[in-house]
Amino acid sequence: AQSVTQLDSQVPVFEEAPVELRCNYSSSVSVYLFWYVQYPNQGLQLLLKYLSGSTLVKGINGFEAEFNKSQTSFHLRKPSVHISDTAEYFCAVSRTSGYSTLTFGKGTMLLVSP
């Protein structure tokens, strides 16, 4: 079984400041890693994913994440946030084999203020 821990339920930050949202996972099998974003009253949208290769993954809206296998982490970063980045961010994992199901963390609410 897989599990995902997002260490911060809420992260307040000022506009144009850098931000890091933390994600750790646990799994007995190989996994793929994902970050999804959920804006208010909307569904989830894929930000980025790690399948293989370079451990630094770039996504949409200027976000990037780094896969660290030894620390079983996949932290999300952005060098300069905007008000429009205010949303709930979910880290998720899926097995590399079998049907495509995602195991999500509880989410981190990013609150960007002016």
Place this chain on the structure above:
Amino acid sequence: ETGVTQSPTHLIKTRGQQVTLRCSSQSGHNTVSWYQQALGQGPQFIFQYYREEENGRGNFPPRFSGLQFPNYSSELNVNALELDDSALYLCASSLGTENTGELFFGEGSRLTVL
């Protein structure tokens, strides 16, 4: 390209009643997955349908059932509703069942059980 659409967007039921939620998958997608997102939690996998067959199931009781139709749209049925079934129900479509593919989510159906 039409995205994933879900109906109804909101509904209120009482304990013991039955509910049907509907999902139209994104054009060209043959796989539909359903997730339950309780307040303050990440989405939890209910089940997946591929070409009209259940392809995988999470840890949900049998009173959660589903269907997929020849046009790949899907229904989620919940019988004997309980208070804890109150949640946002998300439908996600994808092409095929491989874990490398992106899931496209609808905006969800918010169910309140009184």
